[in-house]
Amino acid sequence: MKRILIIGHKGQLGHILMSIPSPYQRIGIDLPEHDITDPQDIIPTIQQLRPDAVINPAAFTNVDAAEADPDVAYQVNAHGAGHVARACHQLHIPLIHISTNEVFDGSARQPYDEWDQPHALSTYARSKLAGEQAVRFYHDDVRIVRIAWLFAPGGNNFPGKIVAAARKYGALRVVDDEFGNPTYAPDLAAALMRLFELEAPPGIYHITNSGTCSRYEFAVSVLKYMGMADIPVTPIPHTAWQRPSQPPLRAILANRAAARLGIQLRAWQEAVADWAQQQQRIKS
Numbered sequence: 001m002k003r004i005l006i007i008g009h010k011g012q013l014g015h016i017l018m019s020i021p022s023p024y025q026r027i028g029i030d031l032p033e034h035d036i037t038d039p040q041d042i043i044p045t046i047q048q049l050r051p052d053a054v055i056n057p058a059a060f061t062n063v064d065a066a067e068a069d070p071d072v073a074y075q076v077n078a079h080g081a082g083h084v085a086r087a088c089h090q091l092h093i094p095l096i097h098i099s100t101n102e103v104f105d106g107s108a109r110q111p112y113d114e115w116d117q118p119h120a121l122s123t124y125a126r127s128k129l130a131g132e133q134a135v136r137f138y139h140d141d142v143r144i145v146r147i148a149w150l151f152a153p154g155g156n157n158f159p160g161k162i163v164a165a166a167r168k169y170g171a172l173r174v175v176d177d178e179f180g181n182p183t184y185a186p187d188l189a190a191a192l193m194r195l196f197e198l199e200a201p202p203g204i205y206h207i208t209n210s211g212t213c214s215r216y217e218f219a220v221s222v223l224k225y226m227g228m229a230d231i232p233v234t235p236i237p238h239t240a241w242q243r244p245s246q247p248p249l250r251a252i253l254a255n256r257a258a259a260r261l262g263i264q265l266r267a268w269q270e271a272v273a274d275w276a277q278q279q280q281r282i283k284s
């Protein structure tokens with residue numbers, strides 16, 4: 001049985017990658033036992049495990065905290081990613097590296113294709129873009145998979161925060177001029193396994209659920225499927241929601257490369273309905 005190493009297996013996507021049904025055996029590593037910023041640790045660890053492939057969702061993902069601590073963001077998202085790629089290169093095994101829609105500044109009128117020129121705005125986004133460059137510098141057998149607005153049942157994510165805030169405050173204000181593509185971790189995880197199975201060519205892939213929405217539309221849909229449609233939601237501009245980092249307003253991803261391999265995720269609304277069902281199951 002082929003073995004896939006999941007780095008950052010305790011995180012939102014990593015946890016799902018470990019648990020979805022798949023013909024492949026999964027091995028997981030994460031902090032505090034293993035640290036991708038330490039090449040003396042991570043490179044021999046990957047060499048000893050000798051997996052058939054690596055999927056790397058491990059990252060410093062606190063976008064706002066990265067503004068205050070750029071060094072840590074770069075250590076993990078750029079240098080750490082590079083160390084993982086070096087180990088994969090030495091073992092001659094494929095690497096699937098997870099990146100973000102935030103490598104784009106969101107100023108384009110059209111959704112971004114895989115070949116479009118990135119221009120990252122925030123520290124987090126610049127560190128992730130540096131990570132894309134690092135993995136390609138060290139290894140040629142790499143698929144960089146850009147995703148956006150990731151959510152999983154039970155995870156610390158936008159839908160979960162919307163439901164918690166609705167319960168706490170009984171009314172919400174949500175930004176309606178930031179647009180993106182929700183990406184449901186179970187759908188994405190299945191697509192990543194399929195990339196491996198198909199021996200997808202190295203390169204950049206944009207994989208999200210189909211369709212786009214504003215944060216406001218995402219929140220309204222979450223409340224609808226959670227049976228909380230009576231919660232009033234007021235649309236507000238992003239300028240009324242102060243954050244340490246500035247997210248791109250229209251970093252919408254177009255899936256061209258994976259679609260050519262037959263990989264297209266269902267509509268984001270169906271994924272939200274599934275999320276709500278799983279969420280209610282976890283809570284009951």
Ligand SMILES: NC(=O)c1ccc[n+]([C@@H]2O[C@H](COP(=O)([O-])OP(=O)(O)OC[C@H]3O[C@@H](n4cnc5c(N)ncnc54)[C@H](OP(=O)(O)O)[C@@H]3O)[C@@H](O)[C@H]2O)c1
Nearest residue numbers: 008010011012013031035036057058059061100147149150
């Ligand atoms: N969340 C989103 O909306 C979103 C959107 C676009 C792209 N992405 C990308 O998707 C990927 C997965 O995101 P996620 O939400 O699943 O992230 P997550 O829940 O924060 O999980 C990341 C995992 O990596 C671990 N990690 C952090 N630093 C590490 C290090 N130095 N060595 C080893 N492991 C380390 C984390 O451990 P600790 O928890 O202990 O730090 C955590 O278990 C990331 O690459 C992220 O950049 C996410």
